[in-house]
Amino acid sequence: MRDDLLNLLSDLIEVYSPYFHEEKIMDFVYNWLNDRNIPVKYYRYAEDKITNFKGTNVIGRITGKEKGPRIFLNGHLDTVTISEGWTRDPLKATIEGDKLFGLGALDMKGGCAALMVAIDLFVKNVKDFKGEIVYSLVSDEEGPYGLGTDALILDGLTEGIDMSIILEPSSGFADVEFPCICLGARGGYNYTVNLYGKASHASNPEMGIDAIVDGAKLICELNNTKLKEDPKLGKGSIAIIEFKGGGAACSIADKSSITVFRHVVRGETKKYLIKEVEEAANRANIASKYEMVFRPSPHEEVDGFKPYTVDEDNEYVVYLQEIIKRVTGKYGKIEYFSSIGDFNHLGSRTNAPAIIFGPYGRNYHSPDEWVSIDSLIKTCQVVYELLYSLLKI
Numbered sequence: 001m002r003d004d005l006l007n008l009l010s011d012l013i014e015v016y017s018p019y020f021h022e023e024k025i026m027d028f029v030y031n032w033l034n035d036r037n038i039p040v041k042y043y044r045y046a047e048d049k050i051t052n053f054k055g056t057n058v059i060g061r062i063t064g065k066e067k068g069p070r071i072f073l074n075g076h077l078d079t080v081t082i083s084e085g086w087t088r089d090p091l092k093a094t095i096e097g098d099k100l101f102g103l104g105a106l107d108m109k110g111g112c113a114a115l116m117v118a119i120d121l122f123v124k125n126v127k128d129f130k131g132e133i134v135y136s137l138v139s140d141e142e143g144p145y146g147l148g149t150d151a152l153i154l155d156g157l158t159e160g161i162d163m164s165i166i167l168e169p170s171s172g173f174a175d176v177e178f179p180c181i182c183l184g185a186r187g188g189y190n191y192t193v194n195l196y197g198k199a200s201h202a203s204n205p206e207m208g209i210d211a212i213v214d215g216a217k218l219i220c221e222l223n224n225t226k227l228k229e230d231p232k233l234g235k236g237s238i239a240i241i242e243f244k245g246g247g248a249a250c251s252i253a254d255k256s257s258i259t260v261f262r263h264v265v266r267g268e269t270k271k272y273l274i275k276e277v278e279e280a281a282n283r284a285n286i287a288s289k290y291e292m293v294f295r296p297s298p299h300e301e302v303d304g305f306k307p308y309t310v311d312e313d314n315e316y317v318v319y320l321q322e323i324i325k326r327v328t329g330k331y332g333k334i335e336y337f338s339s340i341g342d343f344n345h346l347g348s349r350t351n352a353p354a355i356i357f358g359p360y361g362r363n364y365h366s367p368d369e370w371v372s373i374d375s376l377i378k379t380c381q382v383v384y385e386l387l388y389s390l391l392k393i
Contacts, residue, residue: 068131076141085367111167184309208252230265308347
């Protein structure tokens with residue numbers, strides 16, 4: 001398994017696949033699965049309201065002889081673009097001790113390779129079983145909306161599932177020793193506050209309303225906001241990601257805008273955020289008029305990423321923990337991821353627990369990204385043992 005896993009991951013890393021550019025890697029993965037007689041097909045989708053993107057996922061169903069659990073396995077094959085600062089070739093797997101370096105090695109071609117090899121082992125070794133394995137290797141997780149997984153949910157592929165496992169690098173995300181399972185994640189919304197002041201000559205600023213000054217005051221008060229604390233997810237966060245404004249030459253600015261990415265916890269809805277901005281504007285005592293606009297989205301379900309949690313005593317969490325202990329010698333540490341991904345869609349829009357479980361490593365979205373080989377092998381073992389134990393007759 002080690003050789004198959006590392007060879008596959010090396011091949012995946014060599015195919016550059018930043019989001020919105022995944023066709024080559026989808027073809028590679030389709031052929032790899034098809035050559036091994038694993039049920040596989042392309043899933044095409046299109047988003048023509050915002051992005052005009054035509055995307056491809058690779059999906060499959062492996063169905064047993066009898067009724068049983070329906071297990072959904074999910075991973076994304078896209079990556080971020082190559083960043084500055086790499087000291088190794090980002091598109092060539094480089095092994096140094098327990099570390100395998102390469103773009104996407106951790107986030108999350110490693111998890112996808114573990115998923116694929118675990119399914120291959122299952123198909124080879126288990127002839128009669130109950131239930132069903134549904135797997136998806138998707139595009140555009142790193143993009144603005146998670147279109148690949150969103151399309152599968154809209155099309156009903158996740159209907160009737162009993163659990164989903166997203167093989168994102170839970171240990172790497174949480175930066176804790178492997179094994180680790182994330183039983184939920186914060187959500188997030190992107191919004192812009194447009195401020196409208198009143199122009200005046202710069203020699204007479206008192207005759208105008210400076211939208212830039214009011215914007216600065218509002219930013220300060222947003223940063224002073226007392227954030228709700230969730231017992232599992234902790235606090236949300238307010239990040240000012242853009243501030244701009246201006247007007248005519250030698251004039252007080254009559255316009256400015258603030259763009260915010262707001263990570264949220266349970267209970268912090270769009271309505272909650274609107275009130276939060278209103279209260280900050282009142283505290284700032286701004287004279288400018290303003291409007292708050294959430295980022296346009298293809299449809300309402302992806303106007304943001306909803307936070308979610310899974311109960312620690314859920315039967316599938318307990319079962320997975322026993323498998324993790326069998327493979328690694330200890331239970332997975334329970335954590336909650338601080339940011340967003342396809343797991344938010346699965347955790348908040350399906351009626352099944354969405355568990356994040358994957359390897360350890362560092363530098364995701366950064367130069368010299370690497371994954372721990374030992375934790376990757378054990379991730380694959382856990383997934384195989386889970387499928388075998390749950391579905392065997």
